[in-house]
Amino acid sequence: MIIVNTGNGKGKTTAAIGQIIRSLGQGFKVCLIQLFKGEEFYGEQKILSGLGNLDFFSFAKKHPYLFKSVSVKDAKLDCCLAMDKVKLLSLSPKKYDLIVLEEFNIALRDKFIDEREFLTLLQQLSQKSNIIVTGRSAPQNLIDVADIVTEMKEIKHCYNKGIKAYKGIEY
Amino acid sequence: MIIVNTGNGKGKTTAAIGQIIRSLGQGFKVCLIQLFKGEEFYGEQKILSGLGNLDFFSFAKKHPYLFKSVSVKDAKLDCCLAMDKVKLLSLSPKKYDLIVLEEFNIALRDKFIDEREFLTLLQQLSQKSNIIVTGRSAPQNLIDVADIVTEMKEIKHCYNKGIKAYKGIEY
Numbered sequence: 001m002i003i004v005n006t007g008n009g010k011g012k013t014t015a016a017i018g019q020i021i022r023s024l025g026q027g028f029k030v031c032l033i034q035l036f037k038g039e040e041f042y043g044e045q046k047i048l049s050g051l052g053n054l055d056f057f058s059f060a061k062k063h064p065y066l067f068k069s070v071s072v073k074d075a076k077l078d079c080c081l082a083m084d085k086v087k088l089l090s091l092s093p094k095k096y097d098l099i100v101l102e103e104f105n106i107a108l109r110d111k112f113i114d115e116r117e118f119l120t121l122l123q124q125l126s127q128k129s130n131i132i133v134t135g136r137s138a139p140q141n142l143i144d145v146a147d148i149v150t151e152m153k154e155i156k157h158c159y160n161k162g163i164k165a166y167k168g169i170e171y
Numbered sequence: 172m173i174i175v176n177t178g179n180g181k182g183k184t185t186a187a188i189g190q191i192i193r194s195l196g197q198g199f200k201v202c203l204i205q206l207f208k209g210e211e212f213y214g215e216q217k218i219l220s221g222l223g224n225l226d227f228f229s230f231a232k233k234h235p236y237l238f239k240s241v242s243v244k245d246a247k248l249d250c251c252l253a254m255d256k257v258k259l260l261s262l263s264p265k266k267y268d269l270i271v272l273e274e275f276n277i278a279l280r281d282k283f284i285d286e287r288e289f290l291t292l293l294q295q296l297s298q299k300s301n302i303i304v305t306g307r308s309a310p311q312n313l314i315d316v317a318d319i320v321t322e323m324k325e326i327k328h329c330y331n332k333g334i335k336a337y338k339g340i341e342y
Contacts (some may be wrong), residue, residue, distance in 0.1 A: 150325060
């Protein structure tokens with residue numbers, strides 16, 4: 001099954017984390033591949049890294065549009081390594097019940113990874129594992145092949161009023 | 172801060188679980204009060220119950236609209252006990268950094284709890300704790316007092332095609 005969490009609202013990543021927790025609770029094996037998630041540990045990473053049955057990989061820690069010190073070329077190179085990891089999973093025998101591809105929608109939007117190649121890998125992978133892809137701006141071709149698509153739609157957000165990110169809520 | 176996860180799509184509960192994991196990872200204390208969550212353990216409950224710093228309460232395990240054996244009167248009584256718990260938290264000194272009120276939107280929608288009383292308690296509680304309220308059909312008055320509101324909007328769902336709930340994904 002292919003699940004997509006997209007939209008401009010809060011909850012895309014936290015819903016994927018909740019899904020990981022639910023799957024681990026059922027005794028399933030989970031793989032989390034994150035893009036653009038910063039070098040500092042988010043709160044969830046501290047808990048997740050302590051749980052069994054979860055393998056956790058992080059690539060392209062900084063997005064070039066947010067960090068001027070990172071070039072688009074470097075980001076593409078890092079995303080390419082993440083894609084190699086996905087490719088390896090698609091070619092290997094089933095190891096995980098759930099694979100979470102965090103912020104891959106952003107990498108697709110910014111053309112850091114090739115959409116056609118990604119969709120081919122995704123359909124191979126989904127034969128043996130459930131997959132969650134997160135990030136705003138999911139491409140229509142991904143939505144077309146997905147089984148469940150949720151748009152996390154921002155109805156109201158206090159940060160629009162200038163309030164800064166809260167520890168434990170946003171990170 | 173008051174956060175509301177509503178809408179007809181997937182991710183309201185899992186986003187709240189992810190938020191709990193994020194908060195626990197930051198060393199925060201969390202209280203989860205669930206309504207209508209069934210007597211059998213969901214996957215997430217197995218993991219959550221093993222984590223420190225989390226207190227977990229469950230009321231009104233079955234919703235009368237789904238289980239004919241449960242009367243509306245019983246559900247109201249159970250929701251009343253849940254409200255007593257919320258009242259106690261609002262009157263006590265701060266114990267939790269995050270309080271998650273799972274499916275309380277449903278109890279509000281079905282008038283199992285009094286909206287005015289709930290909103291008063293919520294505003295008192297939000298002075299000392301962050302609060303997440305989940306469930307479809309969040310009432311407008313709750314949206315009005317909330318700081319962050321996300322609508323989890325169903326774009327596509329394979330269950331509409333008759334596929335049944337997957338273990339580790341839906342429970």
